[in-house]
Amino acid sequence: MAGDAGRPVLKVRDLTVEFATEDGVIRAVDSVSFDVLPNETLGLVGESGCGKTVTGLAMLRLIPMPPGRIASGSIELDGRDLVPLPNRDLEDLRGRDISMIFQEPMTALNPVFTIGNQMTDVLCRHRDLTRRQARPVAAELLAKVGIPEPADRLEDYPHQLSGGMRQRVMIAMALSCNPKLLIADEPTTALDVTTQAQVLEQFRVLQAEFRMAVVLVTHDLGVVAETCQRALVMYCGSIVESGTTADLFSRPRHPYTAGLLASIPRLRSERLAELPVIPGRVPDLLNLPAGCRFADRCPRVQERCRAERPVLTGRDSGVACHFPL
Amino acid sequence: MEILQYALRKLLAGLPLIFGVTLVSFALMVYFGPDMTYQLLGKNPTPEQILEVRHQLGYDQPFLQRYLGFLREIVTFNFGESSTGEPVTALLAKTIPVSLILILPGFILGHVVGLLLALAAAYWRGRWPDKLIMAIAVIGMSVSFLIVIIGFQIVLSSSDGLDLFPVRGWNASSLGSYLSYVTVPTLATMFVALGYDTRFYRSVIVEEMTRDHVRTARAFGLPESRILLRNILKNCLIPFITRVMFSIPQVAIGGALLIESYFGIPGIGKATYEAIVTGDQPVLKAVVSLTAILFVLVVILNDVLYRVVDPRVTLK
Numbered sequence: 001m002a003g004d005a006g007r008p009v010l011k012v013r014d015l016t017v018e019f020a021t022e023d024g025v026i027r028a029v030d031s032v033s034f035d036v037l038p039n040e041t042l043g044l045v046g047e048s049g050c051g052k053t054v055t056g057l058a059m060l061r062l063i064p065m066p067p068g069r070i071a072s073g074s075i076e077l078d079g080r081d082l083v084p085l086p087n088r089d090l091e092d093l094r095g096r097d098i099s100m101i102f103q104e105p106m107t108a109l110n111p112v113f114t115i116g117n118q119m120t121d122v123l124c125r126h127r128d129l130t131r132r133q134a135r136p137v138a139a140e141l142l143a144k145v146g147i148p149e150p151a152d153r154l155e156d157y158p159h160q161l162s163g164g165m166r167q168r169v170m171i172a173m174a175l176s177c178n179p180k181l182l183i184a185d186e187p188t189t190a191l192d193v194t195t196q197a198q199v200l201e202q203f204r205v206l207q208a209e210f211r212m213a214v215v216l217v218t219h220d221l222g223v224v225a226e227t228c229q230r231a232l233v234m235y236c237g238s239i240v241e242s243g244t245t246a247d248l249f250s251r252p253r254h255p256y257t258a259g260l261l262a263s264i265p266r267l268r269s270e271r272l273a274e275l276p277v278i279p280g281r282v283p284d285l286l287n288l289p290a291g292c293r294f295a296d297r298c299p300r301v302q303e304r305c306r307a308e309r310p311v312l313t314g315r316d317s318g319v320a321c322h323f324p325l
Numbered sequence: 326m327e328i329l330q331y332a333l334r335k336l337l338a339g340l341p342l343i344f345g346v347t348l349v350s351f352a353l354m355v356y357f358g359p360d361m362t363y364q365l366l367g368k369n370p371t372p373e374q375i376l377e378v379r380h381q382l383g384y385d386q387p388f389l390q391r392y393l394g395f396l397r398e399i400v401t402f403n404f405g406e407s408s409t410g411e412p413v414t415a416l417l418a419k420t421i422p423v424s425l426i427l428i429l430p431g432f433i434l435g436h437v438v439g440l441l442l443a444l445a446a447a448y449w450r451g452r453w454p455d456k457l458i459m460a461i462a463v464i465g466m467s468v469s470f471l472i473v474i475i476g477f478q479i480v481l482s483s484s485d486g487l488d489l490f491p492v493r494g495w496n497a498s499s500l501g502s503y504l505s506y507v508t509v510p511t512l513a514t515m516f517v518a519l520g521y522d523t524r525f526y527r528s529v530i531v532e533e534m535t536r537d538h539v540r541t542a543r544a545f546g547l548p549e550s551r552i553l554l555r556n557i558l559k560n561c562l563i564p565f566i567t568r569v570m571f572s573i574p575q576v577a578i579g580g581a582l583l584i585e586s587y588f589g590i591p592g593i594g595k596a597t598y599e600a601i602v603t604g605d606q607p608v609l610k611a612v613v614s615l616t617a618i619l620f621v622l623v624v625i626l627n628d629v630l631y632r633v634v635d636p637r638v639t640l641k
Contacts, residue, residue: 112634
């Protein structure tokens, strides 16, 4: 495993995703580059609208096209670029080499097919199994994600299961073909806190068992602290800081990261008069400032920040700021 | 079994509806409908003659009694004799089958072809096949049914056009002659139905395509065509069933009436039309009550089918 660690499973370089809107072209993801190493969990953090979900969807080329398009860049899975790949090859790869689980377990499953039906669909699509052979495999997968009486659950429709159970079904489906990479887009956001903890724990166990890399897209820094080894902080479509979770949490260098960390509600001994917030709002993607995009909200802003856009200093550990903390 | 019970319960719940519809339509017929007395008596009848005829026709009975008589006719399926002296049941037995074989091909083909075109349009949405299909649909919607019928008659049946089919009339004694008479009405019905149905089906499909579960299916590598024909289509069935079911009464009444009178086909639509014109109450009463029953049955069938296609529908 140590020898593997040098070779990334996924190599994203200068990925730019644009959406055509009525008011003009929006650049939702702006030259983003990162690596995902085998067995690691990489967090992709940021506020709503920062481009983290679009980045996640782009890994599978699931962006609705049109209006979206991958304007430039490459997404290499094990050395193979997915951006120019024909749809047919892409379909072979989705769910087999890269899987994705989504935020809303309520709507992400098809309401009119049974769980078993949907799971065997995926199994038969990518593994050489008949539907009859796929059923016990599906039941086994459900047992693995901690669903009791899995054989009975296969006959259920999604609406008969709770949110947590549905998300487990999604995870089981995602794992069914032993993917190398799993993109998890806010997998626990729609769940209540206790279910969230259970699902995350399950997730960790399964990741070790299936030996896959995970990209965890989330706005929840608590989830990142618990599950990710490394994290990327995104703001307005670009990565503003990257590094190991430990470094990011103990020594944030970008004022935005620091602001995010300060604004987590937590149990403290003394009562704060007010929860610290980052002042101002995310700039309009159609009207981005010339310099640093965080300049208007930044407590450390200086003349240079408004004129010149800072670049990320390093891919694996870096910060895009002229005056880092 | 569960579904059968449900259907029975629905049927019982539909009985008051049948009562209501028959009561209203009967009241309308009695108070606003044509009065046969003067047609039968001609000019200058004596008051005694008028009373006599009204008594024969049952017009002198109280309303409630006449309505109960009407209900008895419905239950026993014996609507008496039409004003031409022919038993109404015999008239129905003669005309309904004609209407059925006249309307069914256009009805089925209209929906099937409409759905196929909608699938094609949705699959290539935003591209030229979609635009072409939608343009044809708008034409089908915009042109009046009468113009379509006359246009098809001129183009396909007249000596000024292709002269392939008879202009009017009906003969279903052999398959060949049936086909030659049924083709033009079928094409006309289809053309009009396609306009509305294709647009409707396409909009339902396209909306369903944006659902999260479709994205999930894509994320797991299911091929686009399979997603469309299976995952999406099954989710569209409820609006589709509603559409098909509620077009049945419409086609059975409006469609049959127009087509049969324009093509001179002796079906139930034409018989109804003639009964309205001549004030033939026994026939009208039969048609009205059968229509009401048809409506109730369609509603019940609709609900039962919902349950069959969507597991989330409960049989309460």
